[in-house]
Amino acid sequence: MSNETSFETFLGQQNEEAWASALATLLRSIHEVDRTATQIWFAFYPLSLFSALRDADDRDQLVQQLLLQGDYELKDQIDRSHRFLYGHRFWPQIRKAVAAHADSFAESAHTSLPDQIFTVARAVAQQSKTDESLLVGITAVAFMTVQQTGLDAFKAAPGTIGIDKKHAKKSPEQILRDRAKVDSQGLLGFLKTVNKQFTVTHDENDNQANYKLNEGQDLAWGAAEDRSRDWVAIDPRRMEGPIPVECRSASCGTCWVGVVGGAERLSDVGVREGKKIKEFGYIDSVEPKPLIRLACQALAQGAVSVVIPPWNGQFGKYLKSLKRDQSEHVSPIREAPSEAPRKETLN
Numbered sequence: 001m002s003n004e005t006s007f008e009t010f011l012g013q014q015n016e017e018a019w020a021s022a023l024a025t026l027l028r029s030i031h032e033v034d035r036t037a038t039q040i041w042f043a044f045y046p047l048s049l050f051s052a053l054r055d056a057d058d059r060d061q062l063v064q065q066l067l068l069q070g071d072y073e074l075k076d077q078i079d080r081s082h083r084f085l086y087g088h089r090f091w092p093q094i095r096k097a098v099a100a101h102a103d104s105f106a107e108s109a110h111t112s113l114p115d116q117i118f119t120v121a122r123a124v125a126q127q128s129k130t131d132e133s134l135l136v137g138i139t140a141v142a143f144m145t146v147q148q149t150g151l152d153a154f155k156a157a158p159g160t161i162g163i164d165k166k167h168a169k170k171s172p173e174q175i176l177r178d179r180a181k182v183d184s185q186g187l188l189g190f191l192k193t194v195n196k197q198f199t200v201t202h203d204e205n206d207n208q209a210n211y212k213l214n215e216g217q218d219l220a221w222g223a224a225e226d227r228s229r230d231w232v233a234i235d236p237r238r239m240e241g242p243i244p245v246e247c248r249s250a251s252c253g254t255c256w257v258g259v260v261g262g263a264e265r266l267s268d269v270g271v272r273e274g275k276k277i278k279e280f281g282y283i284d285s286v287e288p289k290p291l292i293r294l295a296c297q298a299l300a301q302g303a304v305s306v307v308i309p310p311w312n313g314q315f316g317k318y319l320k321s322l323k324r325d326q327s328e329h330v331s332p333i334r335e336a337p338s339e340a341p342r343k344e345t346l347n
């Protein structure tokens with residue numbers, strides 16, 4: 001890129017490892033309301049996938065090979081990809097401050113990635129008289145957005161907030177209290193014979209965005225009962241309620257969700273879910289209750305709050321093979337995703 005700014009050059013030098021290390025440093029300083037949400041956002045928009053698509057000889061072919069569906073590119077959602085972060089409320093100020101930071105960036109004087117993020121978050125916190133911890137996550141998101149979209153596109157985005165005034169006024173404590181709420185099962189709720197029902201919230205900024213499911217049902221099962229809206233009109237992948245699903249057997253990766261609240265109230269990750277979620281590329285974790293789950297496999301044991309990513313695909317095995325081949329300095333062997341779902345074999 002000939003017109004690349006020195007800030008973009010700096011960001012271009014930050015690889016996945018650099019970002020993982022920066023996030024580990026930043027997380028300690030991110031308010032609880034956004035600590036998990038920030039990690040979910042970084043899982044939703046992986047730098048490694050962005051780089052693989054950018055560098056592909058035939059991008060369209062790779063998109064097909066990785067079975068990518070939906071809005072997987074940040075450039076199409078600069079202002080809204082982070083709507084589920086509390087810090088989204090400060091997006092106009094953060095966007096302006098990051099753009100100003102980029103314009104005044106002097107390569108020779110730059111500090112580390114986390115230090116730059118702290119500096120911008122601190123400046124906005126002082127200007128807007130806000131707790132800095134509420135701005136660190138959204139500032140990191142803004143930096144990564146510039147890296148993936150370029151500074152011009154970042155600056156050209158309208159910089160608007162995508163939530164209504166009523167929700168924008170909620171305090172972080174109110175949101176944490178809502179996430180901690182337990183569904184009342186009525187006076188006889190303690191009896192084993194009572195069919196317990198739990199609430200799944202899938203957009204904390206919309207009072208209607210929730211559905212009920214019975215104890216032990218998976219998140220996707222409960223979602224299929226929700227016919228309150230024309231879900232397909234909202235997202236063509238949502239053919240059976242608010243959560244996109246296809247196979248219901250941990251084979252396609254369509255139903256991945258981020259769990260912002262109540263992860264401890266879901267069943268532990270089973271062997272198949274754990275294996276497939278890594279193969280899809282969504283999360284590489286041995287945690288029994290990680291922040292990314294396959295909705296068709298996670299069974300409800302209480303109320304949860306989830307975020308639905310606007311896309312899905314199968315890229316874990318491909319990116320691993322790419323990394324392996326790059327480290328060996330040979331041309332990549334492009335592995336096809338395992339169990340690539342064929343529409344006619346699903347359901």
Ligand code: FES
Nearest residue numbers: 246248250253296
């Ligand atoms: S619906 Fe296919 S993995 Fe869950």
